[in-house]
Amino acid sequence: MSIPRSVLDSVGRREVCDFGVEFAERAGQELLRAQTQGDYDIVKKADGTDVTTTDKLVNKWLIDAVKLQFPSHGVLGEEQSVDPNAEVLWVVDPIDGTRYFIGETSPNNEEFTFSLALSVQGVVVFGVVLAPRLNKLYVAEQGQPTRLNNEVIKGVNRDGSHLNTKYGAMHWQGAEPDLQYLSKKFRASANNTYMGSIALQFCRVADGLLGFSAFPGHNAHDIAAGIIIVRQAGGRVTDLKGQDIKISPAGNYGALASNGLVHEDVLCEIKEHCAAN
Secondary structure (H helix, E strand, O other): OOOOHHHHHHOOHHHHHHHHHHHHHHHHHHHHHHHHHOOOOEEEOOOOOEEEHHHHHHHHHHHHHHHHHOOOOEEEEOOOOEOOOOOEEEEEEEEEOHHHHOOOOOOOOOOOEEEEEEEEOOEEEEEEEEEOOOOEEEEEEOOOOOEEOOEEOOOOOOOOOHHHOOEEEOOOOOOOOOOOOHHHHOOOOOOEEOOOOHHHHHHHHHOOOOOEEEEOOOOHHHHHHHHHHHHOOOOEEEOOOOOOOOOOOOOOOOEEEEOOOOHHHHHHHHHHHHHHO
């Protein structure tokens, strides 16, 4: 799925990229401050997952900043949205990997991120993912290679057998489809990894550290920034049926990011598993 490059330019390429990176750095500073000082409260959402007051604060910051600088744009946020059906849409996940942020996985509490993307007509044209504890800032824009800490990323890993590739997969009780079985197909335990931030998994696909990452969730905020980060690093992203992903409040049927070589094999395994179950 693509749009003419002139569409991105028409919304202000440099203004968009500068805004996105500067806001990510601001958000990252707040995440570090709040986590270090324990300066947040935790409540349960309707689906039973945790949300912090920091999530809500940063989401609100973005809405206010977009309203000021890009008044015609909408915001699709995990915690709050404004005009989410707008043609030009900022998509934000204030804290991806909340369990890591609040320390439930201590001492491995670095695997959380802030992610922000811009979509035009449902297509992601800019994305930034910041892992503040890891000091890693991934940035991608349409037509340019993905960058990590302002250096062009090495790109996806096209070496090795797909059966032995290291991968990431997310699963939770009630997830559909349940992706735990992938370890039986991809020779497993030593090479799979389950991290708290799907955005960070996608970035590690882009950086060649993972062969693929599979995600059964349906929300655009989880994957929007990661989509363009992987694609501009030479990888491939589709939903779990192999279709292009269009960003919208309606969501999507999961996501698969890969180095491209293993993509069809993983899709085939997921399709066969779903048919049998």
